Amino acid sequence: MTSLVFASGKGGVGKSTITLNLSLLLAQAGKKVVIVDADVQMANIGLMIGVDKTPISLNNVLREENVITEAVYEGPAGMKYVPASISAESDNLNYSVLKKAVKRLEEIYDYVLIDCPPGLGPDALAAITSAKEMVLVITPEPISLADALKVQILAEKNNVKINGFVLNMVLGEKNEIKPRELETILKLKNLGVLPEDLEVRRASALQKPVVLSAPSSNFARALRSLATQITGEQMQAPTEKRGFLAGIVGFFKNLFGKK
Ligand SMILES: Nc1ncnc2c1ncn2[C@@H]1O[C@H](COP(=O)(O)OP(=O)(O)OP(=O)(O)O)[C@@H](O)[C@H]1O
Ligand SMILES: [Mg+2]
DSSP: OEEEEEEOSSTTSSHHHHHHHHHHHHHHTTOOEEEEEOOSSSOOHHHHTTOOOOSSOHHHHHTTSSOGGGGOEEOGGGOEEEOOOTTOOOTTOOTTHHHHHHHHHHHHOSEEEEEOOSSSSHHHHHHHHHSSEEEEEEOSSHHHHHHHHHHHHHHHHTTOEEEEEEEEEEOOOTTSOOHHHHHHHHOOOEEEEEEOOHHHHHHHHTTOOHHHHOTTSHHHHHHHHHHHHHHOOOOOOOOOOOOHHHHHHHHHHHHTTOO
């Protein structure tokens, strides 16, 4: 149906984290969703979910050895993904294949989410121009803004529609760049603010996406609002785990036949 690319220019601002966790929220909401890991030199998505046995990757597709539908694997919560090669084989890649491959996925899935590599190289350009719309991921610091501006210019030159920006890793400190300032400078819509959250790093270390391992975390909560803002889809609230005390109370209520 549609495709969205998450781009930033600067590395390490949270593109893969946002793409992966957003895909899971959409899958939980009953949508057919696939991620394309377009970071063909530094595969991210497979590592983030702890899977490395994916013999056919986007690299094979860009080498025209396989078609994209042969490179789709099943991830958590029923989401699907196209991995990049973990061995960083970047020879003979024909980036012009990507757009057509994404179009093919749009025919099958409700959402095709593309995880863009950092930088402004041919790999990033191919990812940006393969999607119907782009979301800029920014962290509240000047270098991230400077790089985001470069990607914005590149996208506009190539007639890519920019949906807006997401401000990630926000601590709420005085000297951070504020969403209002970004709206004025970039002339783009603020799609949402995501907090710096230790749960994200914990989840990443365990190779478990944070919306699954800590669905009540501040990051997961903020991402659910962001998901609704970007897609218009209603997200499922997390099922709260019954605490120890609630468990004991439930046990005695059952024992004495109380409602
Ligand atoms: N809101 C957040 N709070 C805390 N840690 C975060 C947050 N978002 C991302 N991270 C962490 O920051 C690191 C970089 O995130 P990620 O890999 O998603 O960035 P990226 O933009 O995809 O990087 P690259 O450009 O290298 O592909 C990871 O360790 C991730 O767990
Ligand atoms: Mg990444």
